[in-house]
Amino acid sequence: PAGEEDTSIEALARRVQEHMTLANNPAARRHKFWETQPVGQFRDAADTSLPDGAIEPPTPLSEVRADPYPLPAAFEWLTCDLDDDALLADLYSLLAHNYVEDDENMFRFNYSPAFLRWALKPPSFFRAWHIGVRAKESKKLVAFISGVPARIRARDDVVRMAEINFLCVHKKLRSKRLAPVLIREVTRRVHQENIWQAAYTAGVVLPTPITTCRYWHRSLNPKKLIDVGFSRLGPRMTMSRTVRLYKLPDAPLTPGFRRMELRDVAAVTRLLRAYLAKFVVAPDFDEVDVEHWLLPQEDVVDSYLVESPETHEVTDFCSFYTLPSSVLNNATYATLKAAYSYYNVSTKTPLQQLMNDALIVAKQKNYDVFNALDVMENESFLKELKFGPGDGQLHYYLYNYRIRNGIKPSELGLVLL
Numbered sequence: 001p002a003g004e005e006d007t008s009i010e011a012l013a014r015r016v017q018e019h020m021t022l023a024n025n026p027a028a029r030r031h032k033f034w035e036t037q038p039v040g041q042f043r044d045a046a047d048t049s050l051p052d053g054a055i056e057p058p059t060p061l062s063e064v065r066a067d068p069y070p071l072p073a074a075f076e077w078l079t080c081d082l083d084d085d086a087l088l089a090d091l092y093s094l095l096a097h098n099y100v101e102d103d104e105n106m107f108r109f110n111y112s113p114a115f116l117r118w119a120l121k122p123p124s125f126f127r128a129w130h131i132g133v134r135a136k137e138s139k140k141l142v143a144f145i146s147g148v149p150a151r152i153r154a155r156d157d158v159v160r161m162a163e164i165n166f167l168c169v170h171k172k173l174r175s176k177r178l179a180p181v182l183i184r185e186v187t188r189r190v191h192q193e194n195i196w197q198a199a200y201t202a203g204v205v206l207p208t209p210i211t212t213c214r215y216w217h218r219s220l221n222p223k224k225l226i227d228v229g230f231s232r233l234g235p236r237m238t239m240s241r242t243v244r245l246y247k248l249p250d251a252p253l254t255p256g257f258r259r260m261e262l263r264d265v266a267a268v269t270r271l272l273r274a275y276l277a278k279f280v281v282a283p284d285f286d287e288v289d290v291e292h293w294l295l296p297q298e299d300v301v302d303s304y305l306v307e308s309p310e311t312h313e314v315t316d317f318c319s320f321y322t323l324p325s326s327v328l329n330n331a332t333y334a335t336l337k338a339a340y341s342y343y344n345v346s347t348k349t350p351l352q353q354l355m356n357d358a359l360i361v362a363k364q365k366n367y368d369v370f371n372a373l374d375v376m377e378n379e380s381f382l383k384e385l386k387f388g389p390g391d392g393q394l395h396y397y398l399y400n401y402r403i404r405n406g407i408k409p410s411e412l413g414l415v416l417l
């Protein structure tokens with residue numbers, strides 16, 4: 001009879017088979033939404049005839065849908081004004097309670113309000129791309145998605161794109177297909193600015209990553225990391241041996257190593273542009289971008305450089321951003337203070353020595369852990385500087401832009417927040 005489960009051994013075997021296929025190969029999963037979008041489709045992976053570049057051409061602006069996509073009746077769109085402290089506090093709180101967690105649900109990203117303002121209001125940002133959904137009655141913010149404009153180069157093609165981030169649906173509203181509505185709405189508003197490509201990262205596998213990166217973690221405060229369950233004592237290790245293993249000098253070692261200042265913007269831009277040119281996919285930063293994205297802001301972004309004591313030339317540069325995580329269910333600690341490697345350029349100081357100085361300043365500033373992806377030339381220092389590989393991967397995606405066969409993490413020069 002209909003609806004009754006087939007308990008035959010064959011049916012059971014079929015279900016086991018299906019389960020194994022999905023477990024071993026996430027690309028076999030159906031994607032009702034993503035299959036309708038101009039992104040690399042898993043079924044096209046082997047098709048070598050498809051060209052690199054835009055998957056579909058722009059449509060005339062007059063044909064871009066003029067009004068917002070419909071939401072379920074109880075909800076309404078809210079274009080967010082992040083200069084409004086009360087609204088920013090609402091966004092902070094939505095994310096602090098509902099944004100990304102690790103696989104074991106022990107930690108959750110805790111982006112600070114100042115960080116959110118920095119991340120969402122770069123030069124020439126569009127307020128219309130800061131998209132909230134709130135409950136009509138209570139006015140409570142229950143979902144969010146954002147975009148910011150960027151120029152991103154893929155091989156020799158510099159493309160205006162949106163960087164999409166902070167997609168979040170309140171825990172109580174999950175699995176109701178709200179995310180596709182948010183994504184369609186941000187796409188519509190990006191199209192209205194005559195922009196047709198986007199870049200984004202996610203921990204989940206979607207069609208189709210251009211590359212898949214791994215986070216590496218360098219303990220700065222090993223005792224706390226072990227106490228909160230972020231890391232474990234190694235085999236045959238004691239706490240005091242572990243503390244000794246990760247000990248760092250009190251101050252940076254490289255002569256001329258100092259914090260970046262406003263007067264350094266031109267020199268840093270030159271260094272960074274020359275360096276990023278080496279990678280297949282990377283942002284196309286000018287001085288205005290560098291001033292926004294790399295000039296230090298306390299507890300948001302930090303940048304250091306090496307100024308030659310003799311020639312006063314700026315020869316090397318490193319940076320990290322601050323993204324704490326809430327520690328869920330721990331009696332002693334509420335947050336982990338984490339630094340994330342951002343953009344680093346070495347021309348004179350070996351990269352490993354430069355990053356060791358970055359670790360030292362992060363330790364001085366009381367960070368618990370320093371994280372880095374295996375992008376750009378990071379592999380060259382990770383093991384030597386005692387970073388350990390994390391579990392969890394970060395997949396990078398482009399919307400409406402194909403890069404056949406993808407790229408290696410070391411060919412990627414882009415860090416999203």
Ligand code: MYA
Pocket residue numbers: 030031032033034035098099100101162164165166167168169170173174175176177178179180183186187190191195196197198200201202203204206399400
């Ligand atoms: S990545 C960070 C994402 N946020 C979190 O992980 C926070 C915690 N989780 C949540 O808030 C929810 O679980 C979210 C999904 C909101 C993620 N990226 O509504 P649903 C697809 C893209 O029933 P929910 C970041 O911010 C999923 O495969 N798609 O699911 C970058 C399925 O589609 P399909 C995702 O769990 C975001 C559909 O959504 C993601 O309630 C880039 C299910 O919808 C994800 N992270 O909500 C967005 N997770 O059936 C794309 C699930 O096809 C931007 N899904 O598999 C694209 C470019 C747009 C601009 C284009 C301009 C030209």
